[in-house]
Structure formats: C-alpha cells, structure tokens
Amino acid sequence: MAKEKILSEIKDAEDNARKMVDDGRKRKNDRIASARAEAREIIKQAELDAQKSAQSAMRSAEESIASDKAKILADGTKQAEDIAKDASSRIDKAVDNLLTEFERSVHA
Secondary structure, eight states, X not given: OHHHHHHHHHHHHHHHHHHHXXXXXXXXXXXXXXXXXXXXXXXXXXXXXXXXHHHHHHHHXXXXXXXXXXXXXXXXXXXXXXXXXXXXXXXXXXXXXXXXHHHHHHHO
C-alpha cells in the first residue's frame, strides 16, 4: 500500500504542478492581453493629442495668416489712396500742359 500511496501522491503532485503551470500561463496571457489593451488606449490617446495639437497649430497659422493679410490689405489700400491723391493733385498741371501743347500746335 505504501507504493499506491506514493504513486497517488506523485500523481497529485503532477496534477498540482500542471495546475500551477496552467494558472501561470493563464496569468501570463491575461497580463499580455491587458498590456495590449493598455497600449491601444495609450496609442489612441496619443493620436487624439496629436490631432488636437495639429488643429491648434492650424488655427494659430490661420490667425497669423489672417493678421498678415489684413496688414497687407491695409498697406495696399493706403498706398492706393496716396497714389490717387498724388495723381489728382497733378491733373490740373497735366490739363494745363495739354492745353499749352494744343495751343502751340494750333498756332504753329
């Protein structure tokens, strides 16, 4: 009977060892699955953060462009007004020169 008891204990020990190995594999697989899920969440959050950052940079660039555009338009409008004032101040002189040349050609 001692042999049967020893064999039974060996069998029980093997069963326990198998259960421990199976439990270890299950815990390993659970940890791997958990780590993968966490990695997916980290990647998802990083993508959202990158998207928000890109949108913020785009808004900033658009605001800068709009500001530059307004400045360029204001400068162009001022230059056009200055040119128009300068040209209108020379109209009388141009008309006088045309009349003088016309009178000269008529009297010639």
